[in-house]
Amino acid sequence: MLTQLFIICFLPTILAAEFIGIARSDVVRSKEMTLDAFNQQLSNYWTSDKLKSAKSLDISLSKTNSKSQPINNAVLTGPESSIAGSLPTNNSTKSKIISPNGRQVYTTGRVFWQVGTTHYTCSAAVIVSKSGDMICTAGHCVYDTTSKTWYNQNNWVFVPGYNNGNTPYGIWPMRRVTALVGWTSQSDYNYDVAMVAVSTVNGQHLQAYVGSQGIGFNFPRSAFTYSFGYPSNINSGLTLQKCSDTTKNSAYTQNNYHGLGLACNMGPGCSGGPWLQNVVDSTGIGYVTSVNSFQITTVPNVINGPYFDMNIKNLYDNSTSM
Ligand SMILES: *[C@@H]1O[C@H](CO)[C@@H](O)[C@H](O)[C@H]1NC(C)=O
Ligand SMILES: *[C@@H]1O[C@H](CO)[C@@H](O)[C@H](O)[C@H]1NC(C)=O
Ligand SMILES: *[C@@H]1O[C@H](CO)[C@@H](O)[C@H](O)[C@H]1NC(C)=O
Numbered sequence: 379m380l381t382q383l384f385i386i387c388f389l390p391t392i393l394a395a396e397f398i399g400i401a402r403s404d405v406v407r408s409k410e411m412t413l414d415a416f417n418q419q420l421s422n423y424w425t426s427d428k429l430k431s432a433k434s435l436d437i438s439l440s441k442t443n444s445k446s447q448p449i450n451n452a453v454l455t456g457p458e459s460s461i462a463g464s465l466p467t468n469n470s471t472k473s474k475i476i477s478p479n480g481r482q483v484y485t486t487g488r489v490f491w492q493v494g495t496t497h498y499t500c501s502a503a504v505i506v507s508k509s510g511d512m513i514c515t516a517g518h519c520v521y522d523t524t525s526k527t528w529y530n531q532n533n534w535v536f537v538p539g540y541n542n543g544n545t546p547y548g549i550w551p552m553r554r555v556t557a558l559v560g561w562t563s564q565s566d567y568n569y570d571v572a573m574v575a576v577s578t579v580n581g582q583h584l585q586a587y588v589g590s591q592g593i594g595f596n597f598p599r600s601a602f603t604y605s606f607g608y609p610s611n612i613n614s615g616l617t618l619q620k621c622s623d624t625t626k627n628s629a630y631t632q633n634n635y636h637g638l639g640l641a642c643n644m645g646p647g648c649s650g651g652p653w654l655q656n657v658v659d660s661t662g663i664g665y666v667t668s669v670n671s672f673q674i675t676t677v678p679n680v681i682n683g684p685y686f687d688m689n690i691k692n693l694y695d696n697s698t699s700m
Pocket of ligand 1: 404405406407695696699
């Protein structure tokens, strides 16, 4: 079942050592929203009360920890590569502030959207891009694999530095989302990642205003890593939380899952929050190497996230070409 919708690459011999037998997932894009005129309406919609009452998505997906199938490290391997993050270039007083926690506070935030009468929330982070408008989150925060639809694009927004119902760095509406078919068609947690381009707000680009995190591909699987997010089980998800530890192979070994696990007590709401390696203390800027994805019901206090391999690099490269 897993391989049905994947395209297996038959690459020239010279690449065979890197790519042999590995599933490659196509990129899929949502429609594009043209929202500059809509911005004011959106920020009026998202009142502090709505932000505070938004529901966190459940991340313990009743996955059992069966050891019956050995892990198949089906990583679409390639050379380690990275793109460095950036400090804000807008020197307004607000965007210049670096707290003792560094830039992290401003590049990480929460996303919000509405389905029917319910408001939902996840976490996300600004990642470096040419357009200066890109955030990275989990696939399950943008696409509903049950109804096979993108979540409501009309009021899906990113709030950097979200704090207790406040939006200190504004509300940035989704312009377009890019994800992988491996997530949208297969619900495969190896591909639980999405890149979201946001609209400019008053002509200003998000990255110029709050800075950006770098992104890293094919990084070491075992490395000291931070995870950030807004989990509802800690301070009701009102403030940014973090965990840190050395990553390990995920204990979830079914369905060719080759993601990583990180000791962390963050629960629902932290989904989509960035995992960061090589963070520079003075700036809070590092390299996003995964996002918070799911917990295994039988393995408490460990968050699992996809390994950023060449599939995720293809996703990133495609999204930055928008
Ligand atoms: C990105 O993916 C879309 C959808 O598959 C495709 O149409 C487009 O050509 C891709 N662009 C690049 C630059 O890879
Ligand atoms: C912002 O400040 C930095 C450091 O002081 C300076 O190098 C840069 O030119 C300034 N940028 C703008 C747009 O004023
Ligand atoms: C910098 O941010 C301020 C405050 O949001 C804004 O008024 C100004 O236009 C921005 N400057 C640039 C060059 O984008």
